[in-house]
Amino acid sequence: MSNNEKADTSKNDSRGVAEIEADIARHRAELGQTVDELSARFDVKKQAKAQVENARQAVQDASTSAADQAKSVVHSVEDQAKGFQARAKQASPRELAAMLAPAAIAVAGVAVVITLVRRPWR
Structure with missing residues (x-):
């Protein structure tokens, strides 16, 4: 082999090594992400906290909605009572x-x- 052929071979080898190292780094990142996802799925305490938070938010939303409906009903009854009172004064x-x-x-x-x-x- 000539010096040029050796240089081409070493360039191909180094490019191959760089690609392999890039593949290894990419696979490590993917595996790390997969491990993190699996850890989250099997973390019972974290899941329980998330469910408690979801339930708390649902209760808070329901209570806010019920309070708004109650206020609406109160205003409606007040308006009806005022109308009835006005009619009663004139009746x-x-x-x-x-x-x-x-x-x-x-x-x-x-x-x-x-x-x-x-x-x-x-």
Whole structure:
């Protein structure tokens, strides 16, 4: 072999070594990533903490939603009560009795049910 041939061979060898080293580094990185993913999958404490956090967030979201709905209902009832109060101020006694009759019937019904439930059966 001539000196030129030896130089070409050493360049090919060094390029091959560089490629091999690059492949090894890439495979190490991939394996490290795989090991990290597997560790995360089998870390029971970490998974439990994540589930607790998810549950806490769900409860917080639900409570916020329920509070918003409750506020909406309260405002609606307040508006209805104000409207009823305005109508009651302008109503005649007969109209007022007609407006209150359903509530009086409901109260009487509840009283009858409570009496029947508490009454000892013989």
